[in-house]
Amino acid sequence: MARNILTYFGSTHADFLHADGLRSTGIIIEHLEGQSGDSILEIGFGTGATLVELAHRLQNAKLHGLERSQTMLEIAKKRIKASGFEDQISLHKSSDTTYLFSEDQFDKVYVESVLAIQSDEDLKHILQSVKRWLKPGGLLICNETIWMPHVPSSTIHEINQKCLDQFGIIQSNGSYPYSKDWEKLFQSMHFEIIQSNAIRLETDANFEQHKKSKLFTRKGKIRSKFNRNLQREWKEYERAMNEIIPPGSELMEGWLFKLVNNK
Numbered sequence: 615m616a617r618n619i620l621t622y623f624g625s626t627h628a629d630f631l632h633a634d635g636l637r638s639t640g641i642i643i644e645h646l647e648g649q650s651g652d653s654i655l656e657i658g659f660g661t662g663a664t665l666v667e668l669a670h671r672l673q674n675a676k677l678h679g680l681e682r683s684q685t686m687l688e689i690a691k692k693r694i695k696a697s698g699f700e701d702q703i704s705l706h707k708s709s710d711t712t713y714l715f716s717e718d719q720f721d722k723v724y725v726e727s728v729l730a731i732q733s734d735e736d737l738k739h740i741l742q743s744v745k746r747w748l749k750p751g752g753l754l755i756c757n758e759t760i761w762m763p764h765v766p767s768s769t770i771h772e773i774n775q776k777c778l779d780q781f782g783i784i785q786s787n788g789s790y791p792y793s794k795d796w797e798k799l800f801q802s803m804h805f806e807i808i809q810s811n812a813i814r815l816e817t818d819a820n821f822e823q824h825k826k827s828k829l830f831t832r833k834g835k836i837r838s839k840f841n842r843n844l845q846r847e848w849k850e851y852e853r854a855m856n857e858i859i860p861p862g863s864e865l866m867e868g869w870l871f872k873l874v875n876n877k
């Protein structure tokens with residue numbers, strides 16, 4: 615496979631790259647309970663679509679994003695500029711995240727499909743950083759795609775290895791496969807669990823995407839339609855995905871964790 619699938623998604627301006635797409639972003643935004651003046655961080659913002667929605671709703675909030683991929687960072691910058699929010703959102707590249715922000719800087723941190731695709735080491739590093747950057751009593755909200763309880767660890771490891779080979783990322787962490795494992799991990803780091811449930815059980819919070827951001831996504835889609843290399847690349851990913859996880863298999867689901875940082 616030519617490159618990492620996330621680089622492909624970045625180059626095609628793909629938005630809401632997580633379980634339940636735009637619907638679950640609406641749910642995350644509701645749970646963030648944004649207040650005027652809040653300082654909010656998104657880790658792994660992809661092409662920046664959720665940050666735009668927050669900036670649109672919370673004009674006095676200080677919004678920051680941290681992202682590992684250079685392609686995503688560049689595309690998100692373009693989306694944010696095209697949507698007119700470059701003065702309200704600061705984007706940062708994560709290399710050594712340790713000293714990037716100051717202790718107790720944020721009221722809220724959120725992540726959409728980022729924690730579960732980490733190695734064990736990176737996952738712990740991110741959570742330790744979040745603990746430091748979040749104020750005591752600050753909120754951490756996550757939407758992560760995790761394994762369903764009937765999926766055995768042998769299947770999880772096999773799928774993760776194949777995804778790593780074919781797409782450059784794992785499907786979902788195998789050391790913390792099920793919701794109970796994530797709860798234990800969060801509790802061991804002194805996050806208090808306010809909510810832990812499947813995203814599908816949440817009340818709908820659909821919204822109309824910011825017009826300029828939607829247009830930016832559409833431009834990326836049109837570009838990929840007329841680009842043979844991108845078309846070929848997507849076909850390869852699709853074929854590989856159908857082989858690794860046959861369509862209709864129910865192995866994973868989007869899970870909402872709402873946590874409070876106890877220090």
Ligand SMILES: C[S@@+](CC[C@H](N)C(=O)[O-])C[C@H]1O[C@@H](n2cnc3c(N)ncnc32)[C@H](O)[C@@H]1O
Nearest residue numbers: 630631632658659660681682683686726727728
């Ligand atoms: C599945 S995508 C989700 C993107 C975005 N949150 C969304 O829902 O559309 C995961 C994103 O997390 C980023 N990422 C992965 N590991 C990261 C890390 N350790 N620090 C910052 N960003 C990371 C990836 O580059 C990618 O943009």
